[in-house]
Amino acid sequence: MPALLLDRSLEPRLQQLIDQKTKPLGALGQLETLALQIGLIQQSTNPRLTNPHILVFAGDHGIAADGVSAYPAEVTYQMVINFIAGGAAINAFTRQSGLRLVVCDVGVRGTFEANTPEFVKFKVQPGTHNMRYQPAMSADDTEAAMDAGRLLVDGVRHRDCNIVGFGEMGIGNSSSAALLMHRLLKVPLNQCVGRGTGLTDDQLIHKLAVLTEVADTYAHLTDPMAILSAMGGFEIAAVVGGILCAAENGMVILIDGFIVTAALLVARALDPAVSDYCVFTHQSEEAGHRLMLDQLDAQPLLSLGLRLGEGTGCALAYPLVQAAVTMLTDMASFESAGVSTQLVTSYQ
């Protein structure tokens, strides 16, 4: 079932309500656009955000063995242990803002002891193949990872969650994201490849050389699912499935940084209506993200120089999303507050 394109018939009424709030016309800027979008997603002049969740998917990448990341592949496993222990940035930020966090192993190398509602084991494979030599994932495994994303979103939806943010963890996944951007947006590869976790100039040149080879190997592919299988990753595929499921169910979707936006590129290639449900929480420091957002005609809420992933942009922007809704539901109108709407048109 594809997502529904937003029914815009409520737009004039929502805009009128926003314009009648006690503020100069348009003075709440992007929060006004956001309030309108959430009103349309929920088809309500009185929208509510319920049981917000951040879902973080983790997976390893075979290409990490080729020196494309500043950190070793083991960091993916170690960071998942850190998520489970509650010590990562996303743990701190979700606690701060009252968001529920669920972490899912879809493709990490290594096994985890933990078994809690906040940690879901859905390992499809222990890491992708090195895409330099063979497609990163088989078609079946790609579908399985997408199903994991769908299942997690369905799980939280049944717990009355109507807003979900996506995060990821996977050493090497900025390589996959750059390749997906290159193929799906037809942007030259050198404008898609960035420093990821912090490559030096020389390392960046090496990353571009490796990824140029990969892009050439799969240049014949045109189908978005085949492109995802060849150059994606398990956590990216899970985010694709999660985004599709959230949009199909009319949820508000919080998009994090470069890697999650690359997953969105795949999701919208499969179902163009998904973009209507997406809130772009921030512009990442990763070189290609600005261009990616421009191509999506997206106005990110924050620009803090973040390049962490984990869904941290979603958690940080959530209070702004709340503020947009609160503006619509809690602010007085000129009429109810007895404030004059008359604009000054001439000096006495």
Ligand SMILES: O=C(O)c1ccc[n+]([C@@H]2O[C@H](COP(=O)([O-])O)[C@@H](O)[C@H]2O)c1
């Ligand atoms: O979200 C972003 O914009 C972002 C930008 C750069 C790096 N990251 C994170 O860093 C990892 C990928 O970087 P790399 O260098 O290992 O490809 C992965 O775990 C991401 O969560 C995330």
Ligand SMILES: Cc1cc2nc[nH]c2cc1C
């Ligand atoms: C330490 C570390 C934490 C991360 N979180 C997301 N990606 C990451 C990459 C590294 C290297």
